[in-house]
Every structure is written in structure tokens, then in C-alpha cells.
Amino acid sequence: MERTSTAADEPLSSLPALEPMQQAEMLARLAQEARLVRLALSASHAEADRMAVCFERALGGVMDAEEQDASAQAHRELIAVLSDVHSAGLSVSATLSEMTLDGILGAQRLPVLTAVLSARS
Secondary structure (H helix, E strand, O other), X not given: OOOOOOHHHHHHHOHHHOXXXXXXXXXXXXXXXOOEEEEEEOOOOHHHHHHHHHHHHHHHHHHHOOOHHHXXXXXXXXXXXXXXXXXXXXXXXXXXXEEEEEEOOEEEEEEEXXXXXXXXX
């Protein structure tokens, strides 16, 4: 179930227009809050595929980092990858939604970050 858009979601709509450092800050915060990350690629060429792999790895690093040093290193890596994504002519957008899963303890709502790499128009 996807949540409805609120005023708090407005910064997500500005993500593609931000500089890589600002994108990294926003995505890092969202990735650390999310329990799941989905990545979509809407460009089809070898460079886009390579960028998607690097982006997925960097975003996962941000999610998994627990200590301050590891978090800072993961954040720097994400900035570098987003700079490469920008240089490759790709744009990043994201949405935050919730997924409901039924489990042994009942229904759980999990925040899901969906990040999309697409060719800039």
C-alpha cells in the first residue's frame, strides 16, 4: 500500500534538480529510515547498467552503516556515485512508500524507498 503524498514529500520532487551532494544527503537520510530499497532503471545502455550497480551498492552501504566512520565513508561513496551518475547524463528520482507484510506477529508496515535512474531529457 503506497501512502498518499504530503507536504513532507515535496523535497522528493526536487531531488532530480539537486546537486549530487544534496541528493546524497537526502537519499542517505531516506535510506536509513527505510527498511527496504527498490531500484529502477529507465535507461538502457551499458553505462546506465554500470551506474545502476554502483548506485545500488552505495545506497546499500548507507543503509547498512552503523558506526559513525562507516556512515561517513558510505556517504562519501554515495556522493561520488551520484556525481558519476550526473556526469553520465542520468537523473535520480525517488519515492517513499509503505508496504504492509503479514507475519507471525501480525501486519507490519515497512517504509520502502524506491530510487529511479533515468536518462535526463
